[in-house]
Amino acid sequence: GAGVSQTPSNKVTEKGKYVELRCDPISGHTALYWYRQSLGQGPEFLIYFQGTGAADDSGLPNDRFFAVRPEGSVSTLKIQRTERGDSAVYLCASSLDLSQPQHFGDGTRLSIL
């Protein structure tokens, strides 16, 4: 079966622009997580969903970041007024439920010029 799919794989945009990053989880996985990985660092938690609702968004760095999962499957991470410091690899993961191991996508490499 297909794994976690993230699109686009690379995104380059100018400072101040709006971006959307998409995550297609493994079919049937109810839990979905977003992480951000800066160069030379481990992934850092941003937000996770159980079904359609955001169960924990405490990792979002500020109100420019927002994520949705309207039908409990695909999720979109949205970043407004991008800044150069937002440049990183954004990773999505999904799991059958909160007690099961997470399966990761290949990430979206976001570069803000």
Add this chain to the structure above:
Amino acid sequence: AQSVTQLDSQVPVFEEAPVELRCNYSSSVSVYLFWYVQYPNQGLQLLLKYLSGSTLVKGINGFEAEFNKSQTSFHLRKPSVHISDTAEYFCAVSGLNSGNTPLVFGKGTRLSVIA
């Protein structure tokens, strides 16, 4: 809250030699423990996990790890490495509160296998 310390940022090792990648964690609650591997330009792949039971956990690609509660450690080992093991390795912890919590990762250890 949980935290993870990976004591070595880089570990060079010759092919067919043994390797140990160290991981220590801190948590006020019981935890699940994980090791993930990341190859260049790819996402993370689960190597092994400790949830409960036997403290010696075997994973894929010949790796194993041992959970030591008294030392709050979960070191990763392989008796004989291959060139293909060259990658970044991340230790991660998840706290057992009501249900599960998102993973907290260490900064990673870059394993370089030398021919």
